[in-house]
Amino acid sequence: MLMQRRLLLAAPFLAVIPRAHAQAPLAVTASFSILADMTRQIGGARVSVSAIVGPDVDSHGFQARPSDASALRDAALVVRNGIGFEPWLDRLLGASRPRGLVVTASEGIAPRTIAGARRAPDPHGWQDLGRAATYVANIETGLIAADPSGAGVYREGASAYRARLAALDAWVRGEIATVPEARRKIITSHDALGYFAEAYGVTFLAPQRMAAHGEPSAAALGALIRQARAERISAIFLENAGSPAILERLAREAGMAVRGRLYADALSAASGPAATYEAMFRHNVTLMVPAMRGNAG
Ligand SMILES: [Zn+2]
Known part of the structure; x- marks a missing residue:
């Protein structure tokens, strides 16, 4: 009897929760400012994106703060560059298992090799607008996996963004x-x-x-x-x-x-x-x- 009353009392709130949930933007943490912007361009108002390494800050020598670990843990989606650009992020991800998904934006690009003594793969793939189309596709896939009911929004956002980047490439x-x-x-x-x-x-x-x-x-x-x-x-x-x-x-x-x-x-x-x-x-x-x-x- 008591159980039933509780359920009845809870019912009006239950009805409200799905709508409120649908309106809350998806929490995304990007490793640095460029990936955060790409994610915003694709997700628009449906996402709330923070960057761990902010504007005008050098990612290479970045030192993570304790607050960065909680931003990673609480994100529904973590967007990273990969190709060794964020060794600090790999360490953080090892220490604080994120609740959400992790997507590597550069996955599938053919990395060039840095000339010189250390023949390492070059992580700066976003400096080619052609390769950026792969970044956009990977972020789009990550957003859809983290928030399947927004798939239409993300597909539309990614497609419009890719068209703008292709036009920019032609201008360059x-x-x-x-x-x-x-x-x-x-x-x-x-x-x-x-x-x-x-x-x-x-x-x-x-x-x-x-x-x-x-x-x-x-x-x-x-x-x-x-x-x-x-x-x-x-x-x-x-x-x-x-x-x-x-x-x-x-x-x-x-x-x-x-x-x-x-x-x-x-x-x-x-x-x-x-x-x-x-x-x-x-x-x-x-x-x-x-x-x-x-x-x-
Ligand atoms: Zn660099």
Whole structure:
């Protein structure tokens, strides 16, 4: 008898719960700002996305905080890049088993290899808009697995987003095509743009290999300055998440000016020029193209 009364009392609340649940956005934790934006573009109002490594922060040297472990544990979906980009995240996932699913956004792309002594796979796959289509498909699959009743929303969001990225890819190719081939060279602070180089036919020279952080040797810096002079490259850029000291020193020693700040491994804050992944590409290419035209070639 008592049981029945309880059920009756509970019934009106039970009726409310499914609706309230359907309206609560899906909690997604992305490892860094670019994946968080991609997930928001696909999921729209149906998702609530936080990034562990926020705007303008270097993911490579990131130190996780205790609050990051709880953000991972409580997420319905965790989105990571993979290809060794987030060793700190792999450690966190080992320590705090997440309740939700984990999706690896880069799964299925053919990784390029970083040139140099350490022939490691390059994790910066998002720097090629073509490969980004695979990222979008993986995030879409993850969202649908974590929230099957939203499948229609995620499919529609992903398809519209892929179309925008394809249009952006065509725009980038058109812009780069306006620079004579011999002048398509840029010096930047770390090796994050290898996929961009491969996809769009631009050569990047970096004084610092991403596997070896810190100051490059005097010899390495000297070699780069000689190369910049010999090839008459004046397109020198800093990256938002890296240390500016090395590039500024290089530019000073070579008597050249730093041409601006590229966004490679992190977006800018919402008020900055690269608040979304698409804005990041437009910003970078808009700076690169006139700077490359200024190379003596
Ligand atoms: Zn990087």
